[in-house]
Amino acid sequence: MGGDHGPVVTVPAALDFVSKYEDVRVILVGLEAEIRTFLSNDVNGRISVLHATEVVAMDEPPALALRSKKDSSMRVAINLVKQGEADACVSAGNTGALMAISRFVLKMLPGIDRPAICAILPTAKGHTHVLDLGANVDCSPEHLLQFGIMGASLVGAIEHKDRPTVGILNIGEEDIKGNDVVKRAAELLRESGLNFVGNVEGDGIYKGEAEVVVCDGFVGNVALKASEGLAQMLATFLRQEFKRNLLTKFVALIAMPVLKNFRKHVDHRRYNGATLLGLKGIVVKSHGSADVFSFSNALGRAAEEARTGVLQRITERVALQQPLPESA
Amino acid sequence: MGGDHGPVVTVPAALDFVSKYEDVRVILVGLEAEIRTFLSNDVNGRISVLHATEVVAMDEPPALALRSKKDSSMRVAINLVKQGEADACVSAGNTGALMAISRFVLKMLPGIDRPAICAILPTAKGHTHVLDLGANVDCSPEHLLQFGIMGASLVGAIEHKDRPTVGILNIGEEDIKGNDVVKRAAELLRESGLNFVGNVEGDGIYKGEAEVVVCDGFVGNVALKASEGLAQMLATFLRQEFKRNLLTKFVALIAMPVLKNFRKHVDHRRYNGATLLGLKGIVVKSHGSADVFSFSNALGRAAEEARTGVLQRITERVALQQPLPESA
Numbered sequence: 001m002g003g004d005h006g007p008v009v010t011v012p013a014a015l016d017f018v019s020k021y022e023d024v025r026v027i028l029v030g031l032e033a034e035i036r037t038f039l040s041n042d043v044n045g046r047i048s049v050l051h052a053t054e055v056v057a058m059d060e061p062p063a064l065a066l067r068s069k070k071d072s073s074m075r076v077a078i079n080l081v082k083q084g085e086a087d088a089c090v091s092a093g094n095t096g097a098l099m100a101i102s103r104f105v106l107k108m109l110p111g112i113d114r115p116a117i118c119a120i121l122p123t124a125k126g127h128t129h130v131l132d133l134g135a136n137v138d139c140s141p142e143h144l145l146q147f148g149i150m151g152a153s154l155v156g157a158i159e160h161k162d163r164p165t166v167g168i169l170n171i172g173e174e175d176i177k178g179n180d181v182v183k184r185a186a187e188l189l190r191e192s193g194l195n196f197v198g199n200v201e202g203d204g205i206y207k208g209e210a211e212v213v214v215c216d217g218f219v220g221n222v223a224l225k226a227s228e229g230l231a232q233m234l235a236t237f238l239r240q241e242f243k244r245n246l247l248t249k250f251v252a253l254i255a256m257p258v259l260k261n262f263r264k265h266v267d268h269r270r271y272n273g274a275t276l277l278g279l280k281g282i283v284v285k286s287h288g289s290a291d292v293f294s295f296s297n298a299l300g301r302a303a304e305e306a307r308t309g310v311l312q313r314i315t316e317r318v319a320l321q322q323p324l325p326e327s328a
Numbered sequence: 329m330g331g332d333h334g335p336v337v338t339v340p341a342a343l344d345f346v347s348k349y350e351d352v353r354v355i356l357v358g359l360e361a362e363i364r365t366f367l368s369n370d371v372n373g374r375i376s377v378l379h380a381t382e383v384v385a386m387d388e389p390p391a392l393a394l395r396s397k398k399d400s401s402m403r404v405a406i407n408l409v410k411q412g413e414a415d416a417c418v419s420a421g422n423t424g425a426l427m428a429i430s431r432f433v434l435k436m437l438p439g440i441d442r443p444a445i446c447a448i449l450p451t452a453k454g455h456t457h458v459l460d461l462g463a464n465v466d467c468s469p470e471h472l473l474q475f476g477i478m479g480a481s482l483v484g485a486i487e488h489k490d491r492p493t494v495g496i497l498n499i500g501e502e503d504i505k506g507n508d509v510v511k512r513a514a515e516l517l518r519e520s521g522l523n524f525v526g527n528v529e530g531d532g533i534y535k536g537e538a539e540v541v542v543c544d545g546f547v548g549n550v551a552l553k554a555s556e557g558l559a560q561m562l563a564t565f566l567r568q569e570f571k572r573n574l575l576t577k578f579v580a581l582i583a584m585p586v587l588k589n590f591r592k593h594v595d596h597r598r599y600n601g602a603t604l605l606g607l608k609g610i611v612v613k614s615h616g617s618a619d620v621f622s623f624s625n626a627l628g629r630a631a632e633e634a635r636t637g638v639l640q641r642i643t644e645r646v647a648l649q650q651p652l653p654e655s656a
Contacts, residue, residue: 124561134499137507171462171549179465179546202550203557218507219550221499222530222543226551227558229531233452234562234594241590248586255583258576262569266562 002056002073003092003295004288010092011038013295017303018046020296024303027086030073031055052076058288062096066104074098078105081281087306088282090273090298092290098283099135099276106281109311111318114139116147117217117285118154119224119274122266125208129155130169131277134221144168144185144214145192146318150277151212152194153317157308159211167200167210169219181216189214192321231266273298275305277314282306330384330401331420331623332616338420339366341623345631346374348624352631355414358401359383380404386616390424394432402426406433409609415634416610418601418626420618426611427463427604434609437639439646442467444475445545445613446482447552447602450594453536457483458497459605462549472496472513472542473520474646478605479540480522481645485636487539495528495538497547509544517542520649559594601626603633605642610634 003009007030014026025046028035032051039047054072056065069075074093080086082105091098095117103115118131131147132139139147148166155164168186170178177199178186189196200209202223215223242252252259268287272294276283282305286298331337335358342354353374356363360379367375382400384393397403402421408414410433419426423445431443446459459475460467467475476494483492496514498506505527506514517524528537530551543551570580580587596615600622604611610633614626 122561124564137499169550171465171546171553182546201557202553202555203560205554206557206561215550218499218510219547222497222547223550223554225499225530226533227530227554229529229534230555230558231562232531233450233534234559236452237593238590241586241593244586244589251583251586255579255586258569258572258579258583261572262566265565265569 002058002094002288003286003290004058005092005290007035007038009290009292009295011035013290013292013299014047015040016292016296017299020300021303026299027077027080029077029080050076050080056094056097058094060094060097062094062100065094065097066100072101075101075105078102078281078283081283082106088284088302090284090286090295090302092286092288092295092298095134095285095288098285102276102279102281102283106279106283108278109280109315109318111321112146112150112278112314114143114146115276115278116150117220117274118151118277120271121205121224121227122268122271123206123208127271128205128208128211128213130205130213130215130220130224132215132217132220133224133274134217135276136217138218139181139216141181141184141188144181144216145188146278147214148189148192148194148196148212149317149321150314151214153314154275154277154305154310155211157310157313158304160308161211163195164211165197165209166194166212166214167197167204169205169213169215169223170199170201172199172201185214228268231268269294270297273301275301275310280311282311330386330422330616331614331618332386333420333618335363335366337618337620337623339363340620341618341627342375343368344620344624345627348628349631354627355405355408357405357408378404378408384422384425386422388422388425390422390428393422393425394428400429403429403433406430406609406611409611410434416612416630418612418614418623418630420614420616420623420626423462423613423616426613430604430607430609430611434607434611436606437608437643437646439649440474440478440606440642442471442474443604443606444478445548445602446479446605448599449533449552449555450596450599451534451536455599456533456536456539456541458533458541458543458548458552460543460545460548461552461602462545463604464545466546467509467544469509469512469516472509472544473516474606476517476520476522476524476540476542477645477649478642479542481642482603482605482633482638483539485638485641486632488636489539491523492539493525493537494522494540494542495525495532497533497541497543497551498527498529500527500529513542556596559596597622598625601629603629603638608639610639 029050052073054069056072056074077089081089116132117135274285284302357378380401382397384400384402405417409417444460445463602613612630
């Protein structure tokens, strides 16, 4: 029940979610009294509330949240996944804490060393999955290979694709480009049996050059946030131009439907829900500032991952890969 | 005389440049006959032509260009800087070759281990300088410190600022975030006497959180190209929406002046001209696809750097810093 807004967003999002998916149930974990304030009665028993006494703050150090808050909503929700009482956990809370608690409670899938954060980005051709986006600041070539396997398994399951294309984020298209880790990772990916398409440059992400783009968490995080920052700046400038004077405001009124369609096309809320891949359980991280539409989409994403058996698919694919090269 | 377009762009850009700056002269280096085709006669003797028999191809391996093309336009132009016959060299050609030849011919400034590519990006507050954007895929903390010193010296000289703010690109605002290299570099920058403002996240670049943003060439290149790719994608989507049908095309006509103002505000051509910093000479790299307006701006940038004594300023600032920590 975290995120920047809390139950005022997450509860209506859960209501929206169960109205869209017939076969789902939601357990809202958190401060029960607060949650009930936002919960209407007519939900056909498909939404229940589980009380948790503690809350992980958005800026709380992950290690502290892990050690000291055994009854936080986050911990209790992840425990439900561990115990098989829930198929997935969705949170808009503290990313670091969600990662630390998930990893501690759920453990890693066999053959996967590190979890990775995988998100969807829009492209000229549709969308792409990029991972890791910040869980790992230093990665070995073997970790990047594992990210490729997990990303391809995820896209394979959710989008019903046999062999989604996988690329590695680099600073040139030629094989000789990049640092040693990326070059070695490209070799491993090439030998892996995945549908590896080679190097993807920063702009290649948005050109849709691969359905899965692999990178270390430092580079991925910077690329993602730089993109967010640029998009925000452009939106602000565009708004300023249309608000400049009476005439431009009039033009804005006329152009509104077109601008709205444009915004819909690139609405990041449609892509809300980053998956914490590599764990023995489905955990989806919503953007902290998510609104109802956005958080409902993250719930939908988690449901799809459970329904299409993403974890099973990763496990099988990793087993195929055995023996994996020794991890650094 | 390189770039994607050659003299058809660079020669008119030179004419435009000398018409804007009263005290400059341009030596056009390349295939003389071809250059003269685009050169009108009335340039008051401020534009001359120096014949060079060879051309470095855009996709030529830098090492090959360096070894085998002693009479390429690039090599001859850089030699002019070395010999003191030109104050700066501007090229729209092969970046890797320009870097390799510049480094070989001009050598590094004392106290600087590696050259860095520094470019200007627009921000919500104006603009910022980011380096390195691709010259170095692996950097030590000491290299990043040197980039900070060079960037601050450049901005200090060109923008007449005493102590421009310097940030380091990272994946969180807290000191504990990031990898070991970035954390150590932040310590060095904090002790350096520069106006260091700490970590800047990807979106912080465009929020204008620092006037100089330091990063390694891999991360910087990915962030820059991802930004370019996103901007292109958004422009394409916006164009598509306005071209959807007769009505939206009519709306586009009405909205055109507003959209043009918007485009002017974020026109990357205004920011054309990345500086190869750290060399004993001014070398500016124009975007390969630059048009006349854009290439003229790169020439203007080189002239400003020469006029404001950027090299002198870097040299003095590095000397202040001595003894620099041992390079890794």
